[in-house]
Amino acid sequence: MPSTRRAAVLGSPIAHSLSPVLHRAAYAALGLDTWTYDRFEVDEAGLPGFVEGLDESWAGLSLTMPLKRAIIPLLDAISDTAASVEAVNTVVLTEDGRRVGDNTDIPGLVAALRERGVEKVDSAAILGAGATASSALAALSRICAGPVTAYVRSExxxxEMRGWGERLGVDVRTADWAHADRAFAAPLVxxxxxxxxxxALAxxxxxxxGTLFDVLYHPWPTPLAAAWSERGGAVLGGLDLLVHQAVLQVEQMTGVAEAPLAAMRAAGERALAAT
Incomplete structure (x- = not known):
């Protein structure tokens, strides 16, 4: 095993990523003095070459847009969680040289909600229908007992969202974005x-x-999150998701049983406050 262990986040654009802040905070708190975590600007065209150039010092990769799907053909195996949404945000490089992909966004979202006391809901609503919406649906498949209504801008x-619902076993209903304010009657948005x-919905x-989970983290709070909080609702933000998914990444890449959630969150909050 190499004395120095490397990990990094890849994507394009990547300069804004908070992942180095979170992972480095974890390494510091865990005393992993020989571990490094960097960021690399890598697009889909450059991904195969980057992956092929990894040596035995590398322990893992974090993937952000637009690489979460592009990485899959380059891997030896992916988890059922990642396969369920065809998206990998975590690669662990094993001692025997295998590349194993996972998706920590989904359990990270569930863990963030659980931390705020949201473990089960009878129904939910999703605003939007992009890549993050499919991960949200996958998370809701674990905690939502009833229908999920997705508010979207096109048929x-x-x-697409109904298709994801069928695949993930979620009762997905769709509604036009013009009526997105109706989502606010749901216990979880x-x-x-x-x-x-x-x-404009604020x-x-x-x-x-009820509870709002707004996946943005900068600028924060969003007008919607601010209005939600002012009216007495519980609010989670993108930093909650980012920290919880990073906790799982650190645990997988380093092998530690429990990553330092509090230290990672504090580092993320300091970094955002400085922007």
Whole structure:
């Protein structure tokens, strides 16, 4: 085993990634002085060459857009969780040279909700229908007993979400984005849209709403999250997801039983406050 162990996050664009902050904080708290974690600007065209160039010092990779699907053909195996949404955000490089892919976004989302006391809901709503929405659906398949309504902007997106629902065993119903404020009656709302997309909905948040999980983390809070909190609802943000999925990555890559969640979150909060 090499004395120095390497890990990194790959993607494009990658300069904004908080993953190095979180993983380095974990290494520091765990006393893993010979571990390093970096970021590399890698697009789909450059991914095969990067992966082939990894030597035995490498322990793992984190993948962000646009590589979560592109990495799959380059792996020896992927977990059932990753296969369920055709997306890998974590690669562990084993001692025998195998590349094994997983998806920690899904259990990370579940863990973040559990930390806030949300373990089961009777129904839920999703705002948006992009790549993050499929991971949200996969997470809801574990905690939602009833229907999930996805609010989308086109019939093509609606069909896509219903397809994911069939695949994941979730009763997915779709509704037009024009009626997205109706989502707020659900006990759990997961907003998976880009920055600015839900700003106009902030004025529609009712009194005493349920739980909002807005996957954005910068700028924070979003207008929707701020309005939700002002009206007494529970709010989780993108940093909650980022930290919980990173905790699972650290555990898989290093082999430690329990990654330092508090230290990682504190490091992420400091980094965001400095931007």
């Amino acid at each position: 093509a997106r609606a069909e 997961i907003a998976t849209t880009p920055a600015g997309a839900t700003d 004025a529609e948040v009712p009194d005493a709403p």
